[in-house]
Amino acid sequence: MNEVSFTHLSIPYNLKKKYYRMKRLCALLVLMFAVVVVFAAKIETVSTYSKVMNKEIKAVVVTPDNYSTAKRLPVIYLLHGYGGNYNDWITQGKSFIPLVDTYDVIVVCPDGAIGSWYFDSPMDKNFQYETYVTKELIPFVDSHYATIADRAGRGITGLSMGGHGALYLSFRHQDLFGVAGSMSGGVDFRPFPNNWDIAKRLGTYAENPDNWEKNTVVNLVHLLTPKSLSLIIDCGSEDFFYKVNCQLHEKLLDRNIPHDFIIRPGAHNWPYWNNSIQYQMLFMSNFFTKTTPVK
Known part of the structure; x- marks a missing residue:
């Protein structure tokens, strides 16, 4: 008619x-x-038990609308920042949710507590988040979901404290992660000795400089070899972490470590991260497409 x-x-x-x-x-x-x-992707909250910290820890798991145990999918671990929790990305960073269907991936948003920085604290046994993510959370996810349980099908990224955590964990565990990213990451926290509970986890810099030196990402570049880890790093030009990200970029160049490095106008906020995650997930999807995962 x-x-x-x-x-x-x-x-x-x-x-x-x-x-x-x-x-x-x-x-x-x-x-x-x-x-x-x-927004057809499926979102659920799961509870995982950490033996090393003797407590239950929550995580959000986002699966594609067509998710089935008959097909194994790559996984992206998406870390929150200081002061956030496992729920941050699905309440404030929703722009990634449609991409779960677009790229046919599983996204896991774990709880990293306030100020964990995703390493094992030598000062506090209740903050052992490197062990939790690498030895407890990943085996849980691989045993409960149809994942490609191999570095070729596993990536990690995050914002701010989570950006530091993603690079820290991937640099130190290249057997677990094939691709990693950072958004506005605190990739060198030594210039901020009084901020974000870092001194609570490592002791003060004045009294425990070695703890700070060996746990900040910029000092872990020596663990990488060319093409050992696919990397994407970005930061806003108005961000207070802008300078340390540029320094990490220069250090990677000096060691001939291939990586994508993106600087865009933007500050340390959700509008920037909602934009940034688009590039991060595209980069990781391209990596998963090029690799030949072990199934």
Whole structure:
């Protein structure tokens, strides 16, 4: 049926108004349906037990709409920042959710507590998050979901404290991760000795400099060899971590370590990270496509 035109018809004004109102309503319903389809990925919260810290720790797991145990998928571990929790990315960083379907991946958002920095604290036995992620969380995910349980199908990234954590864990565990990223990462926290509970986890810099030196990402570049780990690092040009990210970039160049390094206008906030995660997940999807995972 052709669309009704009021150009040459004598139709009462009220009828015209109702027609256009109905047309707008139909357009709105179509848009709402499209949004529902876009956000078709499945989100669930799981509880994992950490033996090393003797406590339950939550994580969000996002699977594609077509997820089935018949097909093994790559996994991206997505870490939150200081002051955040496992729920941050699905409440404030929602832009990644449609990409779970687009790239056919599983995303895991673990809880890293406030100020864990994702290493094993030598000062506090309740903050052993390197061991938790690498020896407890990953085996849990691989045993409960249809994952490619191999470095070729496993990536990790995060924002701020989580950016540090993603690079820290991937540099130190290249047997577990094939691709890693960082968004606005605190990749060298030595210039900030009084911030973000770092002194609580490592002791003060004045009294425990060795703890700081061996646990900051910029000092772990020596663990890498060219092409041993696929890397993407980005930071906003107005970010307070901008300088340390540039220094990490220079250090990687000096050691001939291939990596993508992106600087865009932006600060240390969610608008920047919602944009940044688009590039991070594309980069990781390209890595997964090129590799030949062990199934």
